Amino acid sequence: MILEAVMLQVKEGMESKYEEAFREASKIISSMNGYISHELQRCMEVKGKYLLLVQWETLEDHTVGFRNSNEYQEWKKQLHHFYDPFPIVEHFSRVML
Template sequence: MIIEQALLQVKAGQSDQFVAAMRKAKSLISVQSGFQSIEVRPSVDSLDLYLLLVKWDNVESHRDGFRQSPEYKEWRALLHDFYDPMPSVTYFGETIFS
């Protein structure tokens, strides 16, 4: 299992619309092969900043599966106009604690 992480900086004043769009977009990602779960958490310190955490079976499920799917085109159309700047994605492996 891996975790995809991204910090999503939403354009000022667009958080309500972003949250509504993210709720719609959840159904696009949750049907993907290798998808496990998604969390989107608002920052307590910075307005319009969100933490995206998606659990996948492996990196390929995200990069070669979801990102190449027709659903990703819809995801991008729903969400990408909200970001400034565009977020970068980082992948994390298994926990070092048990």
């Protein structure tokens, strides 16, 4: 299992619309092969800052399967216009419980 971690900065004043769009887009990611779970956390100190955590069975399930899919194009369409700057996606593997 791998963990995708993404720090997101949503454009000022668009937070509510983003959260609504994310709820809808969650249907897309959760239908993908290799998907395990995801969560979106809102930062308490910085307005518009979010942390997205997605668990995948393998790195390729995200980087190849999801990113090369038609579903990813729809995910981008629904969410990417909210971000400024565009986020950096990182992947992690568990070391300890």
